[in-house]
Amino acid sequence: MAKEVFFLYPGTMLILAIETSCDETSLALVGARGGLRAPHFKIIKHLIASQIEIHRPWGGVVPNFAKREHLANLPILFKKLLLSRSYILNPDIIAITVGPGLEPCLWAGINFAEQIKKDNFPKAKIVGVNHLHGHLYSFLLTPPLALSKIFPAVQLLVSGGHTMLAYMKSLTEYKLLGETRDDAAGECFDKVARMLNLLYPGGPEIEKLAASPQSTLYNLQPIQFPRPMLRDKSYDFSFSGLKTAVLYYLRDKKLTPELKTAVAHEFQNAVIDVLTAKILHAAKAHDAKSIILSGGVAANQALRNELRKASKKIGAQFISAPKKFQGDNAAMIAVAGHITRLTKKSCPLKADGALQI
Ligand code: KG4
Ligand code: ZN
Numbered sequence: 001m002a003k004e005v006f007f008l009y010p011g012t013m014l015i016l017a018i019e020t021s022c023d024e025t026s027l028a029l030v031g032a033r034g035g036l037r038a039p040h041f042k043i044i045k046h047l048i049a050s051q052i053e054i055h056r057p058w059g060g061v062v063p064n065f066a067k068r069e070h071l072a073n074l075p076i077l078f079k080k081l082l083l084s085r086s087y088i089l090n091p092d093i094i095a096i097t098v099g100p101g102l103e104p105c106l107w108a109g110i111n112f113a114e115q116i117k118k119d120n121f122p123k124a125k126i127v128g129v130n131h132l133h134g135h136l137y138s139f140l141l142t143p144p145l146a147l148s149k150i151f152p153a154v155q156l157l158v159s160g161g162h163t164m165l166a167y168m169k170s171l172t173e174y175k176l177l178g179e180t181r182d183d184a185a186g187e188c189f190d191k192v193a194r195m196l197n198l199l200y201p202g203g204p205e206i207e208k209l210a211a212s213p214q215s216t217l218y219n220l221q222p223i224q225f226p227r228p229m230l231r232d233k234s235y236d237f238s239f240s241g242l243k244t245a246v247l248y249y250l251r252d253k254k255l256t257p258e259l260k261t262a263v264a265h266e267f268q269n270a271v272i273d274v275l276t277a278k279i280l281h282a283a284k285a286h287d288a289k290s291i292i293l294s295g296g297v298a299a300n301q302a303l304r305n306e307l308r309k310a311s312k313k314i315g316a317q318f319i320s321a322p323k324k325f326q327g328d329n330a331a332m333i334a335v336a337g338h339i340t341r342l343t344k345k346s347c348p349l350k351a352d353g354a355l356q357i
Contacts, residue, residue, distance in 0.1 A: 008042070009033055013341075016081075016091035016116075016124070017334035018074070020109030021101025021131045022160070023051040023061045024327065025073035027081050029089065030334035036171050036342050039335075040144055045081055046331050049073040056200050060190065067104035074112045091124045095337025098128040098347045099355030100161065106351035114349070128347035131328075132357040133336035135159060135294040136166070136174075138321040140335050147171065150290045150319065154282045156275060156307075157357075159295035160186035160201070164357065165235045165278060167286050172343055176357060177282055178235025185271055186297045188239040192246050192267050196260045207300050209264035216266040218259050223249065225270040230277050237278065242270055268302060276306050283316055293320040296327045 008014070012031040019026040026049070031042040051069045055061050082089070096113040099106055110128075117124055135157050147170070154177070157164045163180035183191070186203055193202020198209070216223045225245050228238045246267055253259055283291050291311045297303065298320055311318035325332055340346055347355065 012042075013093060013338065014089065014091045015093045015095050015334040015337050016089075016121075017095040017129075017330040017337055018109045018113055019097050019131070019134070019328055019330040019333045020070045020074070020105050020112075021097045021099070022105060022328055023055055023066050023069075024329065025049040025051070025070045025077060026328065026330035026333075027074075027077040028330035028334050029081060029091070030331060030338075032334065032338040036339070037147060039140060039171075039338060041140060041335055041338070043141070043331050045084055046329065047077045047080060048329055049077060052201065059194055059200050061102070063102045063104050066102060067108050070105055070108035074108065078112075078116065091121055093337055093341060094121065094124045094126045095129050095333050095340070096126060096349070097131045097134065097333050098349060099131060099352030101131055101351075101353060103351045103353045106353070110349055110351060125341075126349060127337045127341050128349050129333050129336045129340055130347055130355055130357065131333070132157065132162065132164075132355075133340065134328075134332035136357070137171070137335045137339055138294050138325050138332040139292050139319045141321040141325045141331060142319060145319070149317070150292075152286055152288055153290040153292050153319075154279060154286055154288045155292035155294065156279045157295045158185040158275065158293070158297035160184060160190065162295065163237050163239070165282055166357070167282065167288075168292070171339060178237065178278070180237040180239060182238050182240035183243060185237070185239060185275065186295070188243050188271065189297065191243050192263075195246060195250055196263060197255060198260075201296075203297055203300065206264045206268055207302065209261050210268040210302065212261055214258075214261045214265060216262050216269070218262040223262055223266040225249070225266050227270050227273045227277075230274050235278055235282055237274065239271070242267070268300075272300075272303050272306050275303065276310050279307065280310050280314065283311075283314060288316055290317045290319050293318070294326065298326040299323040
């Protein structure tokens with residue numbers, strides 16, 4: 001393997017980050033500079049071993065299979081990370097996801113972090129990172145932005161397990177405005193995809209279908225799904241009614257390609273309409289300079305386009321990390337690890353499946 005050489009500014013913290021909360025094993029080596037007012041990150045190496053093929057036949061993540069895969073993948077990725085360096089790397093920090101997530105998977109990562117500290121990097125400090133902070137701070141992986149131009153901001157975090165709307169006054173002062181009362185947006189994508197006989201994970205499959213040039217007409221009849229809580233004044237979401245509406249609509253119908261495309265199209269429109277309306281409402285009410293989007297569902301191009309347009313309409317900037325940093329990844333854990341270290345709020349090194357933001 002060709003070795004790589006990197007120049008790092010003096011004072012750069014070297015962070016080795018590990019993410020194993022669900023079905024992606026990921027390791028990253030990231031250089032971090034600057035304090036809470038101007039953090040900068042340089043990704044030196046970023047590796048992800050996806051388990052999608054393992055879980056696909058089961059239509060969702062099987063926790064024990066996921067743990068087994070993490071245990072197998074972690075040493076392989078670690079070796080790859082070490083081999084790619086032209087010098088002995090000595091991370092200052094090992095950032096490790098401690099929750100929320102699947103506990104057997106989190107334990108696999110935490111134990112591995114402790115093992116490599118003992119065997120390879122005894123001087124490194126282990127920082128326990130909240131996975132949601134990873135998504136929340138992933139926007140810092142975009143080209144450097146002046147924080148004074150970003151805040152106050154509102155952020156929509158949409159993943160397989162969470163749908164949250166937060167107001168951010170600064171990097172560290174934020175509050176949750178609302179969240180889903182039932183299914184997360186990504187979970188709803190996955191469940192509707194299953195109804196349409198699409199592969200797991202459902203979000204990208206629905207997006208692909210919805211992007212094909214087709215209207216929401218089926219047998220020349222328009223399909224109209226509800227937009228739950230669109231007009232509700234709260235910042236909460238609810239997606240289970242939408243999911244049930246799709247289920248009832250599909251009852252007694254033959255799943256033809258035309259039907260699948262029309263349903264995917266209208267379902268995705270319904271989710272995007274609700275998410276866009278809520279974040280716009282929050283942005284206007286809080287005089288937000290920016291609208292930030294994160295989480296696995298943030299890889300959805302139609303959603304990104306819609307939020308970009310909506311942001312422009314109210315004179316706010318739209319910020320979201322590149323798509324490759326929206327799904328679970330260790331680069332965002334390195335970023336959150338840096339912020340966590342600066343705020344001295346490391347999470348205890350124990351797997352916590354239900355850790356809150
Ligand atoms: O953030 P993530 O990788 O894992 C969690 O922390 O949950 O999010 C995974 C979720 C899945 O539900 C997946 O279907 C959804 O993100 N997703 C998408 C897209 N890509 C991934 N949803 C809609 N459109 C996409 N392109
Ligand atoms: Zn996630």
